[in-house]
Amino acid sequence: MAATGSRAPLTWAVHLATLFLVAIWVLPTLGLFVSSVRDKDQISVSGWWTALTTSTQNKIFRAPGADGQVQRGDVFVITGDVLEGGPGVVSNFGISSRDPQAFQSGESAVLRDGSALTVKSDGTFEIVSSEEITKARGQRIFYQATSPPRFTFDNYRNVIAAENLGRSFINSLTVTIPATVIPILIAAFAAYALAWMEFPGRALLIAVVVGLLVVPLQMSLIPLLTKYNEIGAFFGVPAKTYLGIWLAHTGFGLPLAIYLLRNYIAGLPREIMESARVDGATDFEIFMKIILPLSFPALASFAIFQFLWVWNDLLVAIVFLGAGDSELVLTGRLNNLLGMRGGQWDILAASAFITILVPLLVFFGLQRYLVRGLLAGSVKGG
Amino acid sequence: MEQLLWALFTMVLGVAGCAGYFYGSNALLDRIYPANAAARHAGLSAAQISTNINKSNAIRPWLFLGPALLLLTAFLIYPVIDSLRLSLYDADKESFLGLGNYVWLLGDSGFHESIFNNALWLIVVPSAATFFGLIIAALTDRIWWGNIAKSLIFMPMAISFVGASVIWKFVYDYRAEGQEQIGILNAIVVFLGGEPQAWITVPFWNNFFLMIILIWIQTGFAMVILSAALRGIPEETIEAAVIDGANPLQIFFKIMIPQIWGTIAVVWTTITILVLKVFDIVFALTNAQWSTQVLANLMFDWMFRGGGHSGRGAAIAVIIMVLVIPIMVWNIRRANAEMRGH
Incomplete structure (x- = not known):
């Protein structure tokens, strides 16, 4: 009795607490995503959480001067559209900065030279004067417009074309694909040797691999860059090449690859290998025909880790590939934009989403393998 | 193409x-x-x-x-x-300085700042990420939409540090008082009657706003691993506690937590290592301005800025390495023990 009585509120508390935490975790990303598809002008004047409501903006429009007037009967008229064809509804307008909302749309205001200005709610306006207008500079019209929510992919179109993001996307792919695939086979052979072959020094090698897992990348940068420069100078080729970064990422990824795969392969049943050996199979055949196919889940886990790590890496890319316009990868480009276009959220939001799109797709598509890999690496699954 | x-x-x-x-x-x-x-x-x-x-x-x-x-x-x-x-040589890589670079580090204000900030990061980030990971793992195991919730909290793991920095910079966005705030944090502060702040420029506290980004990314990792560990707890121990009349909180803190201490330690140390290497977030958001310097970024500075000084850069890298070594030794011991267990 008492148990069921206290259980129900507790369950509610669990639901609410989880919902609250999920909201905190999701809102930052959601906010930037919503902003990336909002109209450029709206991003900077209202919070993204108001994206679905109508927004109110105060703006200034300068009407054409004397050149724009047309004679209509015995009056001179200047016409135009303060919204310049854009969507929105004008609610108020004014003719001086001191009182920018003095008149309701549809009313007419008397200007200093005696002419009359009327702004309609659809944004069209008319200045009517009984004498020829002489002022070359046009009248300033202050107005308040409410515009409906607007969603657009313009921001994405802009950054891909103007900010060279397309180029960086290709660069990122160029770096990532070989750097993900090449280590797999190298690591798998080493892992098999460390798991199932008997040789002196095996325990020491495993300890070395575990130790290298945590070596800070920073230790490698200066010596490797020096070597790359020497080798580049020796052969007369640039020091910063794709080949260099592929090799670097392969080397940096190997400890994790060997560790994950060794744990997995060591957990495979001994009988399989022994029966194959009785049938006369060599280690090479056992590895190619039995171990490799059986290890697919572990290979997939590592491939996902390596893919995410290489794609998201900034440090190795700017050190070994460079920070020039043509060689920047997506993370480097985004970092540059963050520095140069600090407040331009239309550009930043769309760029950020282009850089995280591929990892997110990989993540949601292959999450199962990612989780399995994490567990094998840390709690030692099985 | x-x-x-x-x-x-x-x-x-x-x-x-x-x-x-x-x-x-x-x-x-x-x-x-x-x-x-x-x-x-x-x-x-x-x-x-x-x-x-x-x-x-x-x-x-x-x-x-x-x-x-x-x-x-x-x-x-x-x-x-x-x-x-x-690390024992001068910038020209030829003249031997002995421990000169390390002695110089001891007197450098940038290094002091980095050590102080890194200590903050090391205390706050692993504990917060592990704490939230544990709480979320425990909560999501009890509800039907737990897997969806986990998936969403795990998601930041796939986002690069730079991407995450942009996402959070937007959260922290600041507009002068009176203007409409477009950053959600300032909007909430203003809504509650407070004054908007340029969060990442407020010395000392800005460190915490940067740390939140890493906590946001790493909690998913902690959650996944701790959730597996919680599920691995034998049912009988919990049933016995229920029969003895323990309430859910007692079960969690006195029965479940002690059984997964080992896993908590693994999660903690893994995140600690990541924190020591953290570079991108500081580099992208503040570039060490407003007293946010950390070791990894200081190392990068000495490596490239103003022609670079390989000796000082290497010395800082060695310091990071030395900080990692205790965890490295612990990991190797654990791996050895596990192998013998096989």
Whole structure:
């Protein structure tokens, strides 16, 4: 009795607490995503959480001067559209900065030279004067417009074309694909040797691999860059090449690859290998025909880790590939934009989403393998 | 596009090269020391075959390990040793300074700031990420939409540090008072009647706003691993506690937590190592302005800014390495113990 009585509120508390935490975790990303598809002008004047409501903006429009007037009967008229064809509804307008909302749309205001200005709610306006207008500079019209929510992919179109993001996307792919695939086979052979072959020094090698897992990348940068420069100078080729970064990422990824795969392969049943050996199979055949196919889940886990790590890496890319316009990868480009276009959220939001799109797709598509890999690496699954 | 084709070509070439190496070297070994059916047909004696088997068994592991060892040596072991050496030299890499660079570090204000901030990061980030990970793991195990919730909280793991920095910079966005705030944090502050702040420029506290980003990313990792550990707890221990009349909180803190201490330690140390290497977030958001310097960024500064000083850069890298070593030793011990358990 008492148990069921206290259980129900507790369950509610669990639901609410989880919902609250999920909201905190999701809102930052959601906010930037919503902003990336909002109209450029709206991003900077209202919070993204108001994206679905109508927004109110105060703006200034300068009407054409004397050149724009047309004679209509015995009056001179200047016409135009303060919204310049854009969507929105004008609610108020004014003719001086001191009182920018003095008149309701549809009313007419008397200007200093005696002419009359009327702004309609659809944004069209008319200045009517009984004498020829002489002022070359046009009248300033202050107005308040409410515009409906607007969603657009313009921001994405802009950054891909103007900010060279397309180029960086290709660069990122160029770096990532070989750097993900090449280590797999190298690591798998080493892992098999460390798991199932008997040789002196095996325990020491495993300890070395575990130790290298945590070596800070920073230790490698200066010596490797020096070597790359020497080798580049020796052969007369640039020091910063794709080949260099592929090799670097392969080397940096190997400890994790060997560790994950060794744990997995060591957990495979001994009988399989022994029966194959009785049938006369060599280690090479056992590895190619039995171990490799059986290890697919572990290979997939590592491939996902390596893919995410290489794609998201900034440090190795700017050190070994460079920070020039043509060689920047997506993370480097985004970092540059963050520095140069600090407040331009239309550009930043769309760029950020282009850089995280591929990892997110990989993540949601292959999450199962990612989780399995994490567990094998840390709690030692099985 | 052409470049991408080159990349694919290299990838195929690389994989084919590896496969060719492994296949070729094995075939060569079998030819030099024949021990298979063909050897028997060739009329080798049983004794010869058995020496051949022993010899090839002694060599084959090294064929399998060869490429991996070569790469590990070239890209990790050699650089570690060389960094140690370079840290004893001046910027020209030739004049020996002894411990000069380290002595200089002790007096450098940038280094003091980094050590102080890194200590903050090391205290706050691993504990907060582990704490939230544990709470979320425990909560989501009890509800039907737990897997969806987990998936969403795990998601930041796939986002780069730079991407995450942009996402959070937007959260922290600041507009002068009176203007409409477009950053959600300031909007909430203003809504509650407070004054908007430029969060990442407020010394000392800005460190915490940067840390939140890493906590946001790492909580998913902690959650996934701790959730698996919680599920691994034997049912009987919990049932026994229920029968004894323990309430859910008591069960959680007194029965479940003690059983997963080992896993909590693993999560904690893994995040600690990541924190020591954290670079991108500071580099992207503040570039060490407003007293947010950390070791990894300071190292990058000395490596490249103003011509660079390889000795000082290497010395800072060595400091990071020294901080990692205790965890490294602990990891190796744990791995050894596990292997013996097999």
